[in-house]
Amino acid sequence: MDDTPDNHSESPGDHAVVLGAGLAGLLTARVLADRFARVTVVERDELSPHGPEFRPGLPQSRHAHVLWSRGIELMERLLPGTTAELTAAGAALLESPRDFLWLSPADWFRRVPGAGMLIGSRELLDWTLRRAVLRDGRIRILGGRLATGLVGGTDRRSVAGVTLRDGGRLAAALVVDATGRTSKAPAWLAALGYPAPAVTRYDSHLGYSSRPYAVPKAAPDGSPERRWHGMYVQGRPDSPRGGVLVPLEGDRWLVTLIGNGEHAPPTTDPEFLAFTRTLRSPALHDAIRDAEPLAPPTGFRATANEWRHYERMDRWPEGFLVMGDAACRFNPVYGHGMTVAALTAQALDEALAGLTAAQIPAQARRVQRQTVTAASVAWQIATSEDLRYPGTEGPPSDRATRVLQAYMSRVMAGANADPEISAAFFGVLSLSAPPNTLLAPGTMLRVLSKWRLPTAPRTTADYPPHHTS
Ligand SMILES: Cc1cc2nc3c(=O)[nH]c(=O)nc-3n(C[C@H](O)[C@H](O)[C@H](O)COP(=O)(O)OP(=O)(O)OC[C@H]3O[C@@H](n4cnc5c(N)ncnc54)[C@H](O)[C@@H]3O)c2cc1C
Structure with missing residues (x-):
């Protein structure tokens, strides 16, 4: 393969390439660096060496980004010290709903402990993570390089590298597409003879x-x-x-x-x-x-939930994975995409346990299936909530979803009045606790005991948000 002059892969067998230096790409690179001698992150945008800056490949950075407690915990596990760096640079570590006021569909949550959230600009978050990742000498980031396709292996059943817009190529044993919601993976796979993945989409x-x-x-x-x-x-x-x-x-x-x-x-x-x-x-x-x-x-405006089911494909090339928004993206209003990127990185770490770099490419299909389950809970929350809106396009809600919606309305009404329900609700929303926490007998009793509370009152309390309750 013609390698670009700056390809640091002397031996492609030791080399992994990650496409996209967003959150999923950076955390994936961090995990892969424990298995591959070299990891190259290819990013289409030029990356400023001077500090956090807007870049066109990340248009969502102009909008509010919240990293929930589960995401903070996993980011910290992968890149220790990052939270302190972020708060030192001005990001806020808050507790919702205690110091982040929240008017639910029913009423204002009480000012009680719930779940941690890290809030700062998305530019600061990416800049801090980028620096943290680059402290590992096995990782490099090539900015200003657009990936344009996959290179098929000579065995015709594997991916052996990527092509770049400047005509260069990078050889690698593993290629991970983490290019976000604009991912071209379906077209790239089609060029190698693979069918398109099934897609489930809900658009509110x-x-x-x-x-x-x-x-x-x-x-x-x-x-x-x-x-x-x-x-x-x-x-x-x-x-x-x-x-x-x-x-x-x-x-x-x-x-x-x-x-x-x-x-x-x-x-x-x-x-x-x-x-x-x-x-x-x-x-x-x-x-x-x-x-x-x-x-x-x-x-x-492009806020639809979309799951590209690569995990269901009958044929899957060795040496290729799709992670982050490129595989499954969510209506951003629930604030889950970054935490799911961190959960997926952790799932990748677990899926690769005990494997050497030489063994990983052949395991790609299993790893793809295993890692994507990290998105399931966030998907269930986002799609069942979106289906409450009559204009939502997508497969109709089934009975289980309707029961869940009705129960969740009760949970939210109950959470406005009962700190224990509130804590359980925020545990699940922050992806820190599994959804069945809300179905534990004690919690269910508390929720059902509040059945008289209206789930969508005509008027909400005229809550002066600058006063504590
Ligand atoms: C409006 C909005 C608000 C959001 N708010 C939240 C929130 O509050 N909390 C939360 O957790 N999540 C939120 N998200 C989701 C979050 O932004 C993503 O889930 C998260 O960034 C993980 O995405 P990613 O790394 O997969 O993709 P991205 O972060 O989009 O990164 C993809 C990267 O790939 C690069 N790239 C694209 N194509 C190529 C190519 N061909 N070659 C090389 N590089 C390429 C891009 O330049 C970019 O750097 C929000 C999303 C949107 C749209």
């Missing part, structure tokens, strides 16, 4: 619009102390507009507005603020009405 037509603000000096009521660090005013099917306010490093807030279908939020100036007046609570509008915007709003 959720639109995003986000805008950064300078944090105002005083709380909206004029008192100097603001007793919250962020908030989420959640929409619901009869009022499908919501908004989230998260803190960013550099004394900024990022406000992300959301709405389904015709309720998609505007990306124009006075309309952005006006939209916040139409939410279920005035709290978000009150927080930002006098704040100074730092940039115009930016929209994002």
Whole structure:
């Protein structure tokens, strides 16, 4: 194979290539470096050596990103010290709903402990992870290099490398596609004679619009102390507009507005603020009405849940894997994509246990099947919640989903009143606890004892979010 001049693979058998330096790509590279002598991450964007910067390959970084406690824990296990680096650089480690106010479809959650969340700009997160990954001398990142296809092995049943837009090629024993939601893996596999994967897709037509603000000096009521660090005013099917306010490093807030279908939020100036007046609570509008915007709003519409079922394919090439959003992506409103990328990296680590670099390529099919199960719970949460919205396109909900939806409505109503239900709910939402925690007899009893509470009251408490409960 013609290798590019900067290919550091003297022996392709020792070399793994990861496509995409997003969260999935970086964590995958970290895991593979324990098995391969060299790991090359190929990234289409030029990567700034100077610090966190927006890059076009990661357009979602303009929108609020929350890393749930399970993701924090796994990131820390793979790259120790990362959380401290992030908080030292200004990211916030918060507890929801204690210091992150949350209006559920029923009412405001009480200010009680729930689940940890790491919040900062996506640029800071990627920059910090990139530096942490590069401390391992076995890993290198080639920025500004677009992968354009797979190189088939001479045995016609394996992948032996990748082609790059500049005409170069990289030889490798293992290639991992972590190029995110724009992945071209189906076309690349077709070029090698493989059929397209089956796809399951649910689209609730959720639109995003986000805008950064300078944090105002005083709380909206004029008192100097603001007793919250962020908030989420959640929409619901009869009022499908919501908004989230998260803190960013550099004394900024990022406000992300959301709405389904015709309720998609505007990306124009006075309309952005006006939209916040139409939410279920005035709290978000009150927080930002006098704040100074730092940039115009930016929209994002490609929010469908999409699972490309590579794990179901009858034939699968040796030496190839698809990870992260490239395999399974979610409606981002539940904040799960990055935590699932971390769960998948952990599943990869487990699936490769005891294997040498020479043995891994032949195990690709099993590994693909094993790792993708890391996405199952997040998929179930996102799709069953999206199916509450009548405009959602996708396979209809079955009886089990409808029962789950009804029970979850009760859980959320109960969680507003009972800290134990709230803790169980946030444990599951943060992917820290399995969903059946909510079905444990003690929790079920507590939930059912609150059956009189309305699940979608006409009015919600006029909760002053800068006061503790
Ligand atoms: C609007 C929005 C908000 C979100 N909010 C949250 C949130 O709050 N919490 C959360 O956990 N998740 C959130 N997510 C999901 C999260 O962004 C992803 O799940 C996460 O980044 C993991 O994705 P990834 O690494 O698979 O892909 P990405 O992060 O998209 O990275 C893919 C990388 O591949 C590169 N690339 C693409 N094509 C090529 C190519 N041909 N050759 C080389 N490189 C290539 C891209 O430049 C990019 O760097 C959100 C997503 C969106 C869209």
